[in-house]
Amino acid sequence: MYHFLDCGDRRRLENFGGVICDRPAPTATGARRAPELWRQATLIYDGEKWRGAPPPVWQFADDAAPTRLQLYLGARGQVGFFPEQIANWRWLAEIVAPNAGMKVLNLFAHTGGATLVCAAAGAAVCHVDAAGAAVKQARRNAALSGLGDAPIRWLVDDACQFLRREIKRGNFYDGIILDPPAFGRCGKTLWKLSRDLPELLRLVARALSPAAKLVLFTCHAPDWSDDLSAYFPAAKIATTPLTAGGRLPLGQARRITF
Ligand SMILES: C[S@@+](CC[C@H](N)C(=O)[O-])C[C@H]1O[C@@H](n2cnc3c(N)ncnc32)[C@H](O)[C@@H]1O
Structure with a gap:
């Protein structure tokens, strides 16, 4: 808990x-x-x-989802899990469960919290993160959660480059989750939220299938407040705060439904 x-x-x-x-x-x-x-x-x-x-590593399970995450002590006080996402996990599970088999793409997917919640609710998930160590940890978490054989593709890749390739291949998704950091790196490719976000959102909009159900975008930059309706004109967009325990402000989420 x-x-x-x-x-x-x-x-x-x-x-x-x-x-x-x-x-x-x-x-x-x-x-x-x-x-x-x-x-x-x-x-x-x-x-x-x-x-x-x-403990050097320990395990954690939350009633938000039948998943188990391994926690570990990381740099800058990180523990391998972002509790501000728990409310979003519940929202994802509610949409995925009645749409079993829907294809979900989790970008900047880290140690797999959202990936596992969606897989447990019946989605086929593609998990993409630039850090090989994060993807390894996510696979460990899948095994701990009894989801080792679930339909999850595990990829170490740059989010924008991956989206461009998927669009070219005609591989579209019914749901896309994105939780980009302010700065990141995939090999020689640098990610900078303030510069790259508009292109990422354009690619996300193009990578959605005609049957798309959701986009979940979370942003931790305190001054960010863009209107996303130009990217997703036919969608319903709800803004919710990202908090830990309902008290600690950590950014905002845009829950986009079609
Ligand atoms: C804020 S964390 C995401 C946390 C995740 N939503 C969760 O709840 O576990 C950001 C992640 O983005 C990844 N990342 C950074 N730059 C990237 C890029 N260009 N493409 C893909 N992933 C990237 C990092 O490795 C990191 O795991």
Whole structure:
């Protein structure tokens, strides 16, 4: 289970499957509401390194989906899982479940949270991330979740280049998920959100099948507020905040349905 416990003073306190973790949160600008809880932290990222007696890897399952993720201690306080996506997982599962067999493309797919939720709900998923280590971890998570034989294609590739090739091949998708970072790299190809997002969204719109059901776009840039209706003119577009525990602001999601 995941429980958000508190945030403040630019830090967050969370329970990941029984491990109480205190780590940086640049957008936690207010004061802590429950200062006494923070003494329970067994795992602390102090800005440079992890402290405490943490398990090197541990597992986590959430009732948002019948999936299991392996957590690990990463750079900059990352743990291999983004809790602000849990509400989006529930939304994805609700749309995929009655449309079993739908083809979903997960771009910037990282360790596979959304991939596994969609596969568990019955989708055929194509998982694309530029980092080989992230794709390896996602495959481990699939095996842990009993989805080792599910119809998932695992690809290490650049999101835009992959989309261009799929469009040329005529391989279209009924759902596309994209959670791009501000900066990224795939081999020699650099990804820069402020420069490349319009082209990515144009490609996403072209890679949708005539039976498309959804696009889920999440953006962590605090000042981003573009209108997406020009890319998806026939769609219904809902904006929802991305938060941890309903309190810590981490960006926004655009849930696009057709
Ligand atoms: C914010 S994380 C996505 C988190 C994911 N939505 C989740 O919930 O687990 C961004 C991911 O984008 C990947 N990435 C960066 N540049 C990329 C590119 N040009 N093409 C594909 N993936 C890229 C990174 O390796 C990283 O795994």
